[in-house]
Structure formats: C-alpha cells, structure tokens
Amino acid sequence: MLISVINTSKHPLPEYQTAHAAGMDVRANLTEPVTLKPLQRALVPTGLFLEIPVGYEMQVRPRSGLAYKHGIGLVNSPGTIDADYRGELKVLLVNLSDQEFVVQDGERIAQLVVARHETVAWQPVEVLSDTARGAGGYGSTGVQ
Ligand SMILES: O=c1ccn([C@H]2C[C@H](O)[C@@H](COP(=O)(O)OP(=O)(O)OP(=O)(O)O)O2)c(=O)[nH]1
Numbered sequence: 001m002l003i004s005v006i007n008t009s010k011h012p013l014p015e016y017q018t019a020h021a022a023g024m025d026v027r028a029n030l031t032e033p034v035t036l037k038p039l040q041r042a043l044v045p046t047g048l049f050l051e052i053p054v055g056y057e058m059q060v061r062p063r064s065g066l067a068y069k070h071g072i073g074l075v076n077s078p079g080t081i082d083a084d085y086r087g088e089l090k091v092l093l094v095n096l097s098d099q100e101f102v103v104q105d106g107e108r109i110a111q112l113v114v115a116r117h118e119t120v121a122w123q124p125v126e127v128l129s130d131t132a133r134g135a136g137g138y139g140s141t142g143v144q
Contacts, residue, residue, distance in 0.1 A: 001053065001114070008088075009047025011106050023061060023111030026091065030105040036095035041075050044091045044109055052083040052114070059113045060091055066109070071097025074110060081112075 007013055009029035016024050028034070029047035036042055052058055060079030066072040075092045091110045095101045103109060133140075 004051040006049040023113045025108040028109045034103040036101045041094040046089045048089045054083045
C-alpha cells in the first residue's frame with residue numbers, strides 16, 4: 001500500500017529490514033542526543049508527517065533488541081497513529097533498565113506496523129448469547 005509522507009528529518013524513511021518483516025524501523029530525529037535515566041520517559045520526534053489511508057492505523061511498537069539489550073520500551077505500547085492525524089509522528093520511549101541510556105540522532109528507536117481496522121457502531125441489547133466460557137476469565141481454565 002502507499003502512504004503519503006512528508007519527511008522533515010535528515011534520515012531515510014522507515015524501512016523494512018528483511019523482505020517479509022511486518023515492521024518498518026523508524027529513526028529518532030534529534031538536534032542533540034536524549035539521555036534517559038532509569039524509569040525516565042521521553043517523547044522522541046521522528047520528523048515524519050503521515051497521511052494513513054482511512055480504514056487503517058499505524059502501530060508504534062518496541063524493538064526487541066533495544067528492549068533486551070538496554071531495557072528500552074514504549075510507555076504506551078503499542079502507540080496508535082490515527083488516519084486523521086496530521087501532526088509529527090513521535091515515539092514515547094521509556095528506560096526500564098537500571099542504567100542510563102542515550103538516544104542518538106538517527107537511531108532506530110521503534111517499528112511501525114500498519115493494520116486494517118473496523119469502525120464500530122454499537123447495538124445496545126438486554127441479553128447476550130450463552131457460551132461455555134460465560135463470564136470465566138483471568139485464569140478460569142487454569143494457568144499452566
Ligand atoms: O505513540 C504515539 C501515539 C500517538 N501519536 C499521535 C498520533 C495519534 O493519532 C495521536 C493521538 O494519539 P492517542 O489517540 O493515543 O492519544 P490520546 O491520548 O487519546 O490523545 P487525543 O485526545 O489527542 O486523541 O497522537 C504519536 O505520534 N505517537
């Protein structure tokens with residue numbers, strides 16, 4: 001699919017690293033590095049402005065390498081980019097490690113997955129259909 005994009009960053013557009021990857025790695029666009037102390041968060045700019053087709057959303061997801069090696073995640077994982085959003089795409093990083101982490105300009109900080117979504121209209125009713133599960137949840141079938 002095609003997504004219209006304005007790239008005000010000094011970096012290449014997000015790209016798939018392998019032929020069948022689901023996520024495109026997106027880069028930080030910084031004038032100076034951002035230091036994240038343990039448990040600190042930061043809204044990191046990308047310099048990208050998108051027009052996602054109606055009926056689709058973009059999910060901003062963590063990169064497992066950054067998570068595993070440095071404890072870097074997303075506060076709002078996954079972030080949701082709406083089709084009608086015209087502002088700058090930003091990434092809400094959090095440092096979940098016990099050591100400082102420095103985000104460098106151009107660093108691949110997250111990945112972007114585009115997905116179709118439905119738009120719901122509610123149908124209020126008095127009764128829902130019976131199922132074997134009923135109201136069971138939260139481990140009702142066992143936890144192993
Ligand atoms: O990680 C994110 C999450 C959101 N956004 C942008 C795009 C999205 O369309 C908009 C609103 O996001 P969301 O709906 O998650 O925010 P909200 O807290 O519900 O705020 P709002 O009242 O503005 O919808 O902010 C980002 O750039 N990065």
